Amino acid sequence: MSKILIRGAKVLGGEPQDVLIDGETIAEVGSGLSAEGAEVVEADGQVLLPGLVDLHTHLREPGREDSETVLTGTRAAASGGFTAVFAMANTFPVADTAGVVEQVWRLGQEHGYCDVQPIGAVTVGLEGRKLAELGAMHESAAGVTVFSDDGKCVDDAVIMRRALEYVKAFGGVVAQHAQEPRLTEGAQMNEGVVSAELGLGGWPAVAEESIIARDVLLAEHVGSRVHICHLSTAGSVEIVRWAKSRGIQVTAEVTPHHLLLTDELVRTYNPVYKVNPPLRTERDVLALREALADGTIDIVATDHAPHPHEDKDCEWAAAAMGMVGLETALSVVQETMVDTGLLDWAGVADRMSVKPAQIGQATGHGRPVSAGEPANLTLVDTEYRGQVDPAGFASRSRNTPYQGRELPGRVTHTWLRGKATLVDGKLT
Structure with a gap:
């Protein structure tokens, strides 16, 4: 070369x-x-920064190639400055076996725009009832170390405990989509003043916070690692801060959109603002920024969630949840964190490259910009x-x-x- x-x-x-x-x-x-x-x-x-690493990307392949493929998703990643992405397991079929995670990993190897590290499902079919083949996925060519049912919460405490115990054996991590399902039935947006005025079903902050509280206590009990996906509320920040003060092995991520956008945008009824967890209040946004600055929140992760036109260009209630984010993530972080004086560029490198690479054990990524x-x-x-x-x-x-x-x-x-x-x- x-x-x-x-x-x-x-x-x-x-x-x-x-x-x-x-x-x-x-x-x-x-x-x-x-x-x-x-x-x-x-x-x-x-x-000049070390190549960015995204611990939370939806590449959709296999099964939903109408919205994204490994090729198009990694091209988007390269456009956004990413050299490695972790692909979530909610594909069709679900990435809950060694065969599926190896398929995704090999597609990433073939296309070459960035490294693709599959995330394995915690439970079979993301159904929350039976542990998936965690050991087989870890021992596969893909070498899976991060497991998540993202899109769904592992709400059964016994299953979550077993998953934490299992991954501890090889230093893996369970990444939790914190959402108590019984508290969010029919939820369309953040529960609060705006949802009441619009008459839309509310997604209360406590539905996230209660799961995080339970899971950090389980992680402490087991002595294992838990990672909180797309943390979105001020209350969640305080729980993670408390857990870290006790020495619990917890890490957390925030998305760019939760650092910038608020539930006031839902007044437009534009489904582009429909996302899970939902856009929260200005108070939450400010708390998330401060937590990312002081290290309570460890990393920025995009939760890049592509959907085809027909799944978003419809009435609010029928629209899919999610936003694309790979190509705008760094700009949003500059807007919310650098230009506001909360982080310098070394801090951005830490939150968007160094620490996500460490959490996901992405070899060769998140390294210093230095000789060798x-x-x-x-x-x-x-x-x-x-x-x-x-x-x-x-x-x-x-x-x-x-x-x-x-x-x-x-x-x-x-x-x-x-x-x-x-x-x-x-x-x-």
């Missing part, structure tokens, strides 16, 4: 430096570097501002809540082990 010299990049937002890539590896970082025959990328003060490390890198023009146009998305679906909204930042280049997957904002 040829050499690439990235000239004048602000590594983690610091002073401009040069970064030399030789093959799959970063060869040198410093000032005034040169390399005969190297391809030169003039960064002109753009911010894998050349998984993302270059960001942080001075750019522009309107979001889903017509230009690489994702097969267009269900973004940001259409027409002006957001900062644009990923210009992405490298996966030294191979450019995105150059000047265009996929290779």
